[in-house]
Amino acid sequence: MNDSGEHGEKKMSRRPSQERTSQRDPERTRAAILEAATREFAENGMGGARVDAIAERAGTNKRMLYHYFGDKEQLYLRVLEEAYVGIRTAERALHIGDRSPEEGIGELALFTWRYFLEHPEFLSLLGTENLHRARWLRQSVRLKELHSHLIGELSQVLEQGKKQGVFIETADPLHVYLTIASLGYFYLSNQYTLSTIFGRDLIEPAHLNAWERHIVHVTLASIKR
Template identity: 70%
Template sequence: MTDSQSRPKPAKTKPKTGQRDPERTRALILEAATSEFAEKGIGGARVDAIAARAGTNKRMLYHYFGDKDQLYTAVLGNAYAGIRNAEKKLNLSGRTPEDGIRELALFTWHYFVDHPEFLSLLGTENLHRAEYLKQLSYIPEMHSHFITELAQVLKRGEADGVFHAGIDPLNVYLTMASMTCFYLNNHYTLSTIFGRDLMSDDNLDAWMQQIVSVTLASIRAR
């Protein structure tokens, strides 16, 4: 037997996290950071905790995102992209004007109910006066496309005599979003004050219908 045959083969080195699947590692870090920032805000969030949640280490986190501020900005951009991309699946242009508005109102409600972390991130960013959001130059254009599509639905409704003239699409969206956000952001205090569980299924369904009714009533032709 030769020396090369008797000599043990070196063990294969296991690829470090991020080297084997960088896209997956990046996604895991984003997901972990979203939870951490939503729970603790940017001031209370810790890089160590984010890395632990993601099953990686700080070195990999810094490699992909730079620092905590840059990671928070990436989380914020990802959150906005999530809701806008989901809205694209509604196909508002393929519905009647009233059905389009109804579907958008229902979608807005359900999205915020299902993604409480989005509301938390919005709260954090408003505390910082949109300091980080302003760094994302693509955000206005992303929302511009959405508002343009909503405006087209309203114009079709106006042409059909269903909606009154001169409706501002931003005001319509703010009606839906504000009724949704106020209810969900304040359900603990409101439930305590009025002695009603606002997060029960019956109350959630009732408020959802209220949002649809108020939104449509505000734009219907008189």
Template identity: 65%
Template sequence: MDPSSASADGGNPAKAAETAARPRGRSAPRNPERTAASILAAAIREFAEKGFDGARVDVIARRAGTNKRMLYHYYGDKEALYLRVLEEAYGSIRFAERRLDLARRDPEEGIRELALFTWHYFVDHPEFLSLLGTENLMKARHLKRSATISAMHSNFITELSAVLQRGESMGVFKKGLDPIDVYLTIAALGFFYLSNRHTLSTIFRRDLEAPDQIHHWGEHVVATTLAAVKA
């Protein structure tokens, strides 16, 4: 190893890995956070497209503009990276849901907005559904090891439960609604449609990916969910 490189890196393993990953003859500012984010983004695409077994670490590194040494430095092995991808996928939808501000909305409006948000999130983020499908095939083997996933969803369910309880106290929602049942209703209506859109479009000779059909189904999800919860 070049002594000058060791001195420049100050003995920092992350900086040393950055230096090794950088193409020779080029100078670039060290940015570990950006490198880690690039690896994660590339991993999301690779795992969504090819599943866990089909995804390759060297392809992820190449997509991220780095090498496997950097990938292993930041995320460990393939399984650890895949778990981080799952946590990022779930974290993104939970974070986006906060913008709905359900606690400040009229209960009926809140459920409508949650249903529409979930539907359009699924439409706009096919990688999310692909990752869920892959992990379900493996019976949530990786997700069970997550230290953060339960708390992430617990906060969401607590907020949804508060909306349902307010609706109940106002006499507009049924008594004793289970927030998990309500969310499963919303998610199932969207997931089944999108997961089977190609076969269903062929069977029924209706283009389920057409914009008017996407809009129509979103309104159907809302109507079905409200019918299930209203008193």
């Protein structure tokens, strides 16, 4: 009997694929392109991003990029979609309804701020996409349902708070989320011009911590009775 029965496993006696890296590994190549593209688009925008630069950053070449993603625009859309999936997935794991309404909202504000802080590329991509009036996001079929969950959960927490008499009756879930996102997004995405014109380095840890507290304070002050 020969060794033909072992075909189901990837492991082989000669040249295991793990040893010689980045050779014949479609998954790895694909992921590398996506990550490289995320950085390139985040740093340079859609118009400024270079396909050659993405290929080089990914340690491959243009042919593979076009093979896996079609063209520059489709690659950009995939990058954007993955970025949204990233934050919404992490957000879901919060379960802001588990604590008191006040703590829940504070938790969401803190999470959003820290996620923005740790994922500057997400903010950049949002900026780029809005510059183009959501031209590519609008084409996405994957993302519409991703966001109803957020508003739904937030709405429940607000309702509970109103019932308990700690939140004002006019508190609106979308407004609360936009408030939280506004305060985090603007501070971070505009830190460079702001630091320049006001002569203060906003990315300094002391200022970052002060703004984190400020976001929670403002958010709660705006809905507390």
